Amino acid sequence: MPFLQSYLPKPVSFFLSLRIRLPIPAPPKMLKTPHVAVFAFPFGSHAAPLLSLVRKLAGSAPGIHFSFFSTAESNASLAPIVAADKTTLENVRLYDISDGVPEGYVFQGRPQEAIEVFLNATPGNFREGLERVAKEKEITCILSDSFLWFAGFMAEEKGVPWVSLWTAGACSLSPHFYTEHIRRTIGTAPDLIPAKQDEPLDFIPGLSQLRVRDLPEGIVFGKLDSPFSLLLHRMGEQAPRATAVAFNTVDGLERNVLDDLNTKFHKCLPVGPLALAAPLPSEPDPHGCIAWLDRQNTASTAYISFGSIMSPPPAELAALAEGLEASGAPFILSMRERMLTHLPIGFVERTKERGLVVTWAPQTRVLGHVAVGAFITHCGWNSVIESIMCGVPMISRPILGDQRLNARMISHVWEIGVGVEGGVLTKEGVVGVLDLVLSKEEGRKMREKFGGIKEVVISAFSKEGTSTKNIATLVEIISGNEKM
Missing domain, CATH: 3.40.50.2000 (Glycogen Phosphorylase B;)
Structure with missing residues (x-):
């Protein structure tokens, strides 16, 4: 070539x-x-x-x-x-x-x-x-x-x-x-x-x-x-x-x-991080994510996004939705429109009182909101840095490239998040990690870890x-x- x-x-x-x-x-x-x-x-x-x-x-x-x-x-x-x-x-x-x-x-x-x-x-x-x-x-x-x-x-x-x-x-x-x-x-x-x-x-x-x-x-x-x-x-x-x-x-x-x-x-x-060196203009919010978050309790909400390139297989997306529904936690799920077809029938309607499903979200603004207490992510580097800057514990489901390395850094080096069991999204696994990260005790411990890390980033x-x-x-x- x-x-x-x-x-x-x-x-x-x-x-x-x-x-x-x-x-x-x-x-x-x-x-x-x-x-x-x-x-x-x-x-x-x-x-x-x-x-x-x-x-x-x-x-x-x-x-x-x-x-x-x-x-x-x-x-x-x-x-x-x-x-x-x-x-x-x-x-x-x-x-x-x-x-x-x-x-x-x-x-x-x-x-x-x-x-x-x-x-x-x-x-x-x-x-x-x-x-x-x-x-x-x-x-x-x-x-x-x-x-x-x-x-x-x-x-x-x-x-x-x-x-x-x-x-x-x-x-x-x-x-x-x-x-x-x-x-x-x-x-x-x-x-x-x-x-x-x-x-x-x-x-x-x-x-x-x-x-x-x-x-x-x-x-x-x-x-x-x-x-x-x-x-x-x-x-x-x-x-x-x-x-x-x-x-x-x-x-x-x-x-x-x-x-x-x-x-x-x-x-x-x-x-x-270059996002700090040259901040981008404020992101638009066409689906009203911020106003929706304003109605949620502090550190109570999960935000889910796997980036714009690839996402987990259809069966895992269905299991993710089932786990979100069973967990009872408020959530914002950002997913490309063509992937929405993999969600269980009736999922959006059944969870509309505590869930918001959108095709795009202003991620930095969402992660920076006090209501967000967990981020289910593919662990792309930009998402990792944004989560660190906003102090939001991560739940890792890496897909390809450097994402597995990033996920391991999150869980075993910086200790500011956890991976999904077996590296695959299941209904029971999603319920378990959300309970862990959104719990007052474990969530507090992870957020405390962010203090020193954010100081290192900001002082740079x-x-x-x-x-x-x-x-x-x-x-x-x-x-x-x-x-x-």
């Missing part, structure tokens, strides 16, 4: 065995007006955090111009944010690139199909966009989503710095860097994995409380040779090339992992906080003022 054939691979074991840093590209001779090309991964919740970082950098350094490249569909969802932000309107421009979908193409409904079609067009679509804007103003830095590892080679060709943004937690990037080491230690034969799935990852610095079963697909189980798995493997190999790797996390949340990666990368810069954006300092360092890098 084009995105794999563009450059010859270098095994990650090379980086692990040498334990040295790769040479940093020489800083360019900067122009009077720095111009940063920004490459977004246009799926899931990737483009929005990258735009948040750009908005923060653009506001901190209004003399720097940013050209933001993503697909038309992705940019259309981001354009209102740029338009509403008067501080970045002048020096941030969105540019559309090809999504790779041929004319007349009919999607077959395969998982990750849209991503695979997009990857077929990379890196050519980004290169075309880069050359287009470079004709008007020379590129002086490339800032990309970490998934788009080829940005490092483009930056090297132009002799400019490459800054990579990992939009999630450090604990989920580390396994991709250590993929070859993990495979040598555990093996990848399908018959080996079940016996080893509960073994700790204590041979990876900072991950001793996580297990083999918590790893993302594509490392030792799942389709190791799928286009997306190959993309993530290549990403882990190329991360050390970056002038700096920024993380949408806080140093104090994942210090051990960051300390280790800082010995492997040129610079590790936790700059998150104090005048001398780590995220504040790291954002300042990023400004120096992209403006060409940092001494290498």
Whole structure:
């Protein structure tokens, strides 16, 4: 595939065995007006955090111009944010690139199909966009989503710095860097994995409380040779090339992992949570969720959302509804319209006195309401951070990717939530975890844990906080003022 054939691979074991840093590209001779090309991964919740970082950098350094490249569909969802932000309107421009979908193409409904079609067009679509804007103003830095590892080679060709943004937690990037080491230690034969799935990852610095079963697909189980798995493997190999790797996390949340990666990368810069760095405009509330919550008791209500990409299987959604009905707890259930058909017949009508079922909810506002005492979540990183900021205990039902790692961090590292029994939603299991988390005693204990964690997060954006300092360092890098 084009995105794999563009450059010859270098095994990650090379980086692990040498334990040295790769040479940093020489800083360019900067122009009077720095111009940063920004490459977004246009799926899931990737483009929005990258735009948040750009908005923060653009506001901190209004003399720097940013050209933001993503697909038309992705940019259309981001354009209102740029338009509403008067501080970045002048020096941030969105540019559309090809999504790779041929004319007349009919999607077959395969998982990750849209991503695979997009990857077929990379890196050519980004290169075309880069050359287009470079004709008007020379590129002086490339800032990309970490998934788009080829940005490092483009930056090297132009002799400019490459800054990579990992939009999630450090604990989920580390396994991709250590993929070859993990495979040598555990093996990848399908018959080996079940016996080893509960073994700790204590041979990876900072991950001793996580297990083999918590790893993302594509490392030792799942389709190791799928286009997306190959993309993530290549990403882990190329991360050390970056002038700096920024993380949408806080140093104090994942210090051990960051300390280790800082010995492997040129610079590790936790700059998150980006939702605090560059807050989004207030979310609308078309279904009246906040007014409904105003009528509920403090910490009495469960909020349920599994994000916008995937959700548990239909049978589990039905079991979830049965559990919500049997629990007697007030709830807001946010679910895409096509998934509502999997709810039991009559469920919405039978629970309308204490339940609200919507197709979209203003999540940060819902989690920030005093009535919400539990969050049943897929454990996407953005949802985890929002829950931490609002102090709401989580009930984890991870689905894919980094979500299992995040869920384990929630339950066994930070101790601010629990998982569903057996990792599957059942009627009895839902009743049990809601009783546990919404109970006065257990709920109080979990909420007390949030105190120190929230302090760590908030202090990161104090005048001398780590995220504040790291954002300042990023400004120096992209403006060409940092001494290498």
